[in-house]
Amino acid sequence: MTGVGEREGSAGPGVRWSLVVPVKHLGLAKSRLAPALGPRRAELALAFACDTVAAALACPAVAAVFAVTDDPRAGAGLAALGAVVVTGEPGTGLNPALEHGARAARLTAPAAGVCALSADLPALRPRELGRVLEAAAGYGRSFLADAPGVGTTLYAAAPGHAFSPAFEGASRARHLASGARELLLPDAESVRRDVDTPADMAAALELGVGPRTREAAAVLLQPGPPAP
Numbered sequence: 001m002t003g004v005g006e007r008e009g010s011a012g013p014g015v016r017w018s019l020v021v022p023v024k025h026l027g028l029a030k031s032r033l034a035p036a037l038g039p040r041r042a043e044l045a046l047a048f049a050c051d052t053v054a055a056a057l058a059c060p061a062v063a064a065v066f067a068v069t070d071d072p073r074a075g076a077g078l079a080a081l082g083a084v085v086v087t088g089e090p091g092t093g094l095n096p097a098l099e100h101g102a103r104a105a106r107l108t109a110p111a112a113g114v115c116a117l118s119a120d121l122p123a124l125r126p127r128e129l130g131r132v133l134e135a136a137a138g139y140g141r142s143f144l145a146d147a148p149g150v151g152t153t154l155y156a157a158a159p160g161h162a163f164s165p166a167f168e169g170a171s172r173a174r175h176l177a178s179g180a181r182e183l184l185l186p187d188a189e190s191v192r193r194d195v196d197t198p199a200d201m202a203a204a205l206e207l208g209v210g211p212r213t214r215e216a217a218a219v220l221l222q223p224g225p226p227a228p
Contacts, residue, residue, distance in 0.1 A: 015137040015158060016063040018105035018112045019056050022089075022097045023049045023069035023078065023119045044216050046074055048122045048195060051210025053083050055124040056117060061133040063112050067119075068101035084108070094167050098155075102163045113137065114163050115156040118146075120194040122213035123204045128188045135183045142181040145172045147192045147203070154191060155180070 026042035049067070056065050067078040068086045075085040086104045089097040098116045105114050115133065136142045136156035141164070144154040152171040157163040166174035176182060195204050205217065 015061075015133075016109075016112045017061055017115045017133050017136075017156070018102075018109050019062055019065045020098055020101035020105055020114060020116045021049070021053060021056070021065055021067050021078075021083070021119045022094055022101065022116070023067055023071060023074045025069075025071045026074055027071075040220050044213070044220055045120075046077060047210075047212040047216040049074060049119040050077055050081060050212045052117070052119050052121045052124050053078050053081050054212075055121075055126050055210060056129060057082050059126040059129045059133070061130050063109055064105070066101045066105045066108075068097050095165050098165045098167065099163065102157075106163075111159055113156060113158045115154060116163075116165050116167070118153040118194045120196065121153060121191065122195060122209040123190045123193050123207040124210070125190040128190045131185060132183060132188050132191050135185055139181040141179070142183050143172075143175040144183050144185075144188065144191055146194055147189070147200075151194070153194050154183075 026045050053065050053067060056062050065083040066086050067075070067083040068089050069075050069078070070087050070089055075087065079085045086101045089100050102114045105112070113136070115136065132144055132154060133156070137158060140158050140161040142156050143152050145151065146153045150170055150172055152167055152175055155165045155167070155175065164178065166178060190207055193200070193204050193207055195201050201217070209217070
């Protein structure tokens, strides 16, 4: 099932995708988890990104993952998984960083579609991502809203279509207004469940997170000692 939006010039079945995954400097990531974790949230942010990229690379529709980051630790960890690390991001926000990564992706694989994917999807399942990308191949530009239905976790531009992401804040409304097709799919919860808050983290853990997040969460989220 799909929502309203553009269909003209769709890529059709069998399209392969370059995924662009933005990863903040780890010291600045997951600020809304700071009250619970403080500076240790950097470890969880890296685990999220690594589990997201590992799951994406396991999806048959994904030709390559381009991780946009200037954080050396994140870059090393993601490169070890098989991602192409794109440095030199403009430093002017998320959308310019995604566009920077998309340029690198299209230079490398001009025939592939380009898809922006949140780095905060620790429960991501390759099969669910594959269903979303298959649906996206039917439209020139499309997107998937996050679990609350306010933001966006995935934005796709089929081959030959402009890549013009509008992430951050109430991005679902902006993507709709741009004419991008909203993808309304059953059984894609892991692609919609990004993690910004402790409640998001609890929901992701209930879905079942990847091994790095599971290990980090077991250490970082365990209850502290009782007060004397």
